[in-house]
Each structure stands twice: as structure tokens, then as C-alpha cells.
Amino acid sequence: MIAPLQRPGPSNEVVALHRAAPFTDVHAHPSLSRFLFGHDLWGRHRAEPGFHPAQLRSGFRQLEHGKVGVVWASHYVPEREILNDCSLLRFAGHLVPELDRLRTEDRFVLLREVLDGFEAEVAREPGCAEVARTAADLARIVASGKVAVVHTVEGAHVLDGDVDRVDELCARGVACLTLAHFFHNEMFAQTVGIPPELLGRIPCQFRFNADEGPAISPLGYQLLEKLSACPMLVDVCHCTPRARQAVYDAIGSKRPILATHVGLRRFCPHPYNLDETDLRAIAESGGAVGLILMPQWLRSDGERTVLDVLWEQASYIYECLGSWDHVMIGSDFDGFTDAPDDCWDASQLWKITAMLLARGLREDDVMKVIGGNAQRVLREGWA
Numbered sequence: 001m002i003a004p005l006q007r008p009g010p011s012n013e014v015v016a017l018h019r020a021a022p023f024t025d026v027h028a029h030p031s032l033s034r035f036l037f038g039h040d041l042w043g044r045h046r047a048e049p050g051f052h053p054a055q056l057r058s059g060f061r062q063l064e065h066g067k068v069g070v071v072w073a074s075h076y077v078p079e080r081e082i083l084n085d086c087s088l089l090r091f092a093g094h095l096v097p098e099l100d101r102l103r104t105e106d107r108f109v110l111l112r113e114v115l116d117g118f119e120a121e122v123a124r125e126p127g128c129a130e131v132a133r134t135a136a137d138l139a140r141i142v143a144s145g146k147v148a149v150v151h152t153v154e155g156a157h158v159l160d161g162d163v164d165r166v167d168e169l170c171a172r173g174v175a176c177l178t179l180a181h182f183f184h185n186e187m188f189a190q191t192v193g194i195p196p197e198l199l200g201r202i203p204c205q206f207r208f209n210a211d212e213g214p215a216i217s218p219l220g221y222q223l224l225e226k227l228s229a230c231p232m233l234v235d236v237c238h239c240t241p242r243a244r245q246a247v248y249d250a251i252g253s254k255r256p257i258l259a260t261h262v263g264l265r266r267f268c269p270h271p272y273n274l275d276e277t278d279l280r281a282i283a284e285s286g287g288a289v290g291l292i293l294m295p296q297w298l299r300s301d302g303e304r305t306v307l308d309v310l311w312e313q314a315s316y317i318y319e320c321l322g323s324w325d326h327v328m329i330g331s332d333f334d335g336f337t338d339a340p341d342d343c344w345d346a347s348q349l350w351k352i353t354a355m356l357l358a359r360g361l362r363e364d365d366v367m368k369v370i371g372g373n374a375q376r377v378l379r380e381g382w383a
């Protein structure tokens, strides 16, 4: 008798650690895929490595297969400049109506629509997943064995300059705001957030702003004040190094500062990535760094695998800071990323846990990296 073909899956030890931690991806974009391409997030999707923006990588079946317990769903409304600068995308707007709406409609209104649509999608399977709106909520959902979804928002441009709109996000239970994104948002200076190698393959001439002028505007400082009163966590990804430093100076150790989807400049020198100064400031705030699963941000040698270099970067953070309390995983799946050859969707996230164990990391430290640190920063900064 011929044995049926089976997809390789996690060992019992890995599954037990995922339950206990629980495994948390601190940056993925299922709602963007749903908004732009109408994906059924509960459907069975097959993804492959590489740059395939229309493939779903963080759907609920993929999360379940990867034994992911918590996903921070980053809601992102693409900037108008992306469409205005790129004739190809403007043309695509004729075929994908949602793209065209991004050019003309109020971005905060679109964000509400993204959130409503995503929550309705989560609610289709109330026995399998639920949105957490507080840290206590999150603990209850995790204990029930369901996938817990934590709302985050990427890019303060979505506020359209009105910092009071943060109150609505806060009331809705949004846990974290990524301050900057691809283009200037009148508050925080942003660095180029697309790796040069990938940018070279996109047939568009984006006009990114130069890193000049104030790193944070007076309105940006107002926003930081507002976020601390909410409370909501701050994510410095996409900020320039000067803007990151200004955020560290403004927040200090008042609340955990995060960088949810980055690599390290030691291995991949680019202003988007963090250096030792960033790591120390984030650690001093009680925050943590989510390592991204995108080869072009993790390595500069053109290789397309990430598991080995993830280990190097996680261990480098450990060596700099002397503990495993500041490392997380932020895949950036479904964020128009170029997915690596050895871990290309959420169903494979367990491979990171298997890799950490194979490298000899103690189980309690593995649990910190795959979810414990993410739970801690939420308890400290989202309550």
C-alpha cells in the first residue's frame, strides 16, 4: 500500500511550544489582501516563494496550519502617491476598482471600511478566531484555543493630519500604530521602505522624499502625546534613523517602543534596518524588535532563504542586549513583500520554532521569541 502524500508539519514539541507561547506574528496584512483582491480569508490558499502580491499568505487556514495563535493584523491604506507616481498602477486602477478609490477617497474612511470588512470576515467563524480589543481579551481568546487577532495600523498618513482620530482607533482596540510609511505624512520623516533590489524590478518611478527638515513635526509630537494617553504602542518602522532617535528621546522608558518588521544593518546595511543604537534604545523602553521574513531586508548577498540568517540576527540582538527579551517575529506577509524560499506563508511559521530548537536555544527562550515578548509588550503598553 502506498502511503498518502503528506505536507511536512511541526513536531509535537513545536506544537506544544506554539500553544504555550502562543506563537505570535506581530506584523501581517491579511486585510490588505482582502481589501484589494477580495480574498476569502477562510479559504484554502496556496502560496509560493517570491514577489506575488495577489497571493494570500496569512489567511486563517494558513495560520491554523502553522499553529499560529496570535496575529497582529496591520491595517494599511496605501498612500495616494503610490498611485499618482506610477502610471502602471493608475492603469491597474481601471481593472481593480479598490485601487482607484485609494486616489480619491478620505483615507480614514477607507480605513474604517478595511476594519469593518476584516472584522466581518473574522466573525464568520466565531469558534475559530476572534478580535482582541484589550490585553485581558487577548488572554481569554488565547486560553480558548482560538486564533486571536490584534488590530494594528500602518502609517500615520491614514489620519490625514487629524491626530484626534486616534481616539476612534483606541476605542476600537487598535494596539499599535506604525508612525511612518513610504511617503512623508507631515509628522514623521520616512526612509525608503522598499529594498533597492525590489524597487529596481518595479516599473514605477516613485518620488520618495529626501531625509531633510525636522525628523518629527510639532503635529508628530502631538500624536505621540495622544498615543501615550490612549494607550497605544508605537512602531518606529519606516522612520528615518533621525526620526527613530527623536521618538526614543520623546518616549524614553515611559512605554515599550517597537519595530515590528525589520532587519539589522549589521547584516543588511540600509537606513530602514536597525543598528545597535536602535536596539539599545528599544530595549531600554522595554520594547522589542520583530524580525521580518523578507530576504532583501535580512541579507545583502542575494540569497533567498532566511532561516539561517534569522538565527544570526536574533543571536546578534541577544549578544547586544544580553537577553532574549527583545526579539519577535514580524513576517510582513501580504504586505507586498518578496517571500523567502524557506518560509513563504503563515502555514510554515513553525519552521522558525524548529530552527530555534535545532540551534540549541532553551525552550523558555524560544517561547519568548515566538510569542512571549509580544504578549509582554501588549500587557505593558496596551492596557
Ligand SMILES: [Zn+2]
Residues within 6 Å of the ligand: 154, 193, 237, 238, 261, 335
Ligand atoms: Zn511596513
